[in-house]
Structures are given as structure tokens and as C-alpha cells.
Amino acid sequence: MGLAAVSEENLLKLVEVEEPDENDYHLQEQVGFILRKAHQRHVSIFAAHIADLTPPQFAALAKLRDVGETSQNQLGTLIAMDAATVKGVIDRLKARGLVELSKHEVDKRRLLVNLTAQGRDAIERLIPLARDITEETLAPLSQKEVATFMKLLAKLA
Amino acid sequence: MGLAAVSEENLLKLVEVEEPDENDYHLQEQVGFILRKAHQRHVSIFAAHIADLTPPQFAALAKLRDVGETSQNQLGTLIAMDAATVKGVIDRLKARGLVELSKHEVDKRRLLVNLTAQGRDAIERLIPLARDITEETLAPLSQKEVATFMKLLAKLA
DNA sequence: TTGATATCATTTGCATACGAATGAATTTTT
DNA sequence: AAAAATTCATTCGTATGCAAATGATATCAA
Numbered sequence A, B: 001m002g003l004a005a006v007s008e009e010n011l012l013k014l015v016e017v018e019e020p021d022e023n024d025y026h027l028q029e030q031v032g033f034i035l036r037k038a039h040q041r042h043v044s045i046f047a048a049h050i051a052d053l054t055p056p057q058f059a060a061l062a063k064l065r066d067v068g069e070t071s072q073n074q075l076g077t078l079i080a081m082d083a084a085t086v087k088g089v090i091d092r093l094k095a096r097g098l099v100e101l102s103k104h105e106v107d108k109r110r111l112l113v114n115l116t117a118q119g120r121d122a123i124e125r126l127i128p129l130a131r132d133i134t135e136e137t138l139a140p141l142s143q144k145e146v147a148t149f150m151k152l153l154a155k156l157a
Numbered sequence C: 001t002t003g004a005t006a007t008c009a010t011t012t013g014c015a016t017a018c019g020a021a022t023g024a025a026t027t028t029t030t
Numbered sequence D: 001a002a003a004a005a006t007t008c009a010t011t012c013g014t015a016t017g018c019a020a021a022t023g024a025t026a027t028c029a030a
Helices: A008-018 A031-049 A055-067 A072-078 A083-095 A117-137 A143-156 B008-018 B031-049 B055-067 B072-078 B083-095 B117-137 B143-156
Strands: A099-103 A111-115 B099-103 B111-115
Touching: A031 A055, A031 A117, A031 B031, A031 B055, A031 B117, A031 B143, A055 A072, A055 A083, A055 A099, A055 A111, A055 A117, A055 B031, A072 A083, A072 A111, A083 A099, A111 A117, A117 B031, A143 B031, A143 B143, B031 B055, B031 B117, B055 B072, B055 B083, B055 B099, B055 B111, B055 B117, B072 B083, B072 B111, B083 B099, B111 B117
Parallel strands: none
Antiparallel strands: A099 A111, B099 B111
């Protein structure tokens, strides 16, 4: 069998032997790409259940409910947002009367953030919906798969 | 044992029996929150390896390498970006000479996108780095865990 | 054919997200 | 205490990401 008789399929196999990876990079199989899509899907589910708040805004309120009054920076650390991002989120929550700001008496650099009564009402009301969001996001998995997935995902976060 | 003698721990247990979930919502255990953090970590790893391109920009180039010339909208579908987002990404790639645009001869609505020679060089050069990025992102997992995780993640995306 | 729909692209507005630079206040070091 | 380093917050610039509105073109249906 001469070289000219080699089928295209077999030629590709030969090439693969010589250059193992060069040609078989598939974007849709990369963690980063799928992670981005999974996140997109979750945000979409979130928006369908909670229309008037974004996930980062919800995270800020939920965390303030947990820890009570904290500095803006500290809150950012707790919800994995850098200083510039958290400022915007808090500004918008403040504009809507869900949080209130005050200056730290001792350390004048710090800006304290806390829930308002309205903010507390809102987060209490939304938490049941957030449970639904988590459930719907994980719906494609069985109960056992959920446990496995959460364990592995946590390792990557 | 009178009520006053109930320890705080046991009191909490009693409360939990009466109100199963009301108080134990933990943001850091929710899929959405961890998904967001995992994505953040990946983007950070990406930036450490490929400084001059963002993940969406890389995705556009990688997909164009796969499929060749396509319409802007079609490309957006392939890399999971809506029309408004893909436009910005393509505009920036065009400004850097990595892609070129042309009008579809038959369907005058369509804007065709393709790699330039420079864009092709760039993506070929970057793909090995992208493999490293994927590897580093998944580094906290064993080989078996990677297989499991990718299977489950794909179900959620 | 024409009238209703659908598709492609663009634009606007809003909300993350983060690097980098800056200024104010605090803490550490010398 | 004075100098150096750190921390907290803000601002600026750039880049997604998406909903909604718009205009141009194509397709479908009556």
C-alpha cells in the first residue's frame, strides 16, 4: 500500500502519533469553559427566582445576616469580592435601603456595614427562595452525585 | 431538669427540631457561591499563564480555529456568549489584528469572523499554555476525581 | 405578493470583576 | 518618636455579561 493510498483517517492517526496533542484541543472539554457555563446557568436560575437582587447582592445580605455589622473590606473577604467590587455592591444595597453605613469609632479607616430592618426582612424572605435555587441548580444530579460534586467543587474553589 | 437548666447547645437542638431550616442557611455551602469562587480561581490561574488575553477572548480564537469562518452570532452560540457580549470580544480582537471581519455575500445581515494569520499564530502558540491552565485548575483533584468531577460538572452546564 | 415572524447585529444601560494608583489612618520597625 | 510598612477605602480604566430596544434583512404564511 503506497503512501498515496493512505486514507485521510489513517493519515490523521499517523499525525497524532507524531504530534500527540497538537490538534485535539477541544474548548468545550476544558474545565474553565464548562465552569463558566455552569456558573452562567446558575445565575440564570437565580434570576428566575429572585428578580430584584443579584447573586453578589444576595451574598452580601446573607453574610451580613450571619456575622452582623462588619467593615466593608471584611465583608468582601467573607464573600470573596475585592474591595472595588464590594464597594459597588454595597453602594447599590445602600441606595435601596437594605444596608446602612457608619464610621468605625476607633479605626477611622473602616466603614461599617449593617443590615437595616428592611434588609433583614428581605434576606429572611429570600432565603427560602435561595434554597430552591440551590436545589434547581443541582437538579440534574442524583443525591449521591450532589454530595460527590460538592466535595470536589469545594476542593477547586 | 427544669427548662432553665437546658444548655445552650440543647436549646439550639430543640429549636432546630421545631424550625428545621430557618436558621442554618450557610452561604459558603451553596453551589452558586462555590461555583463562583471556583470560576474566580480558574480565571486567576488563566491570567497567570496568559496575561495578554482573557478567557472569553481565548475561547473565541480557539473556536474559530476549530470551525473556521463563521458569523458573529454563530460564534457566540458556540462559545456560550450572547450577541452583545460577543460583539465586544470580537471588536477587541479585531482591534488587535487577531481576527478579521467581512460581510456575508448572500445574507447581508451576517458579519463573518475569521482568524488572521497573526490570530492563528497566537492561538497555536497559546494552546499549550491552555493545557497547563486546565491542569493547574484541576491540580487539587486526583486523576479519578477529575474524571468524576468533569462528568458531573458537564451535567450542570 | 405582502404581511407577519424570525434572525443578525448594534446600541444602551446596568452590574459584576479586578488591576493599579491614590490617600488616609494604623501598626510595626527601628 | 520617626520612618517604614500595612490596611481600608476610593477611584479609574478595562472587560465581561445580560436584558431590552432598534434597525436591517430574510423567511414564512396567507
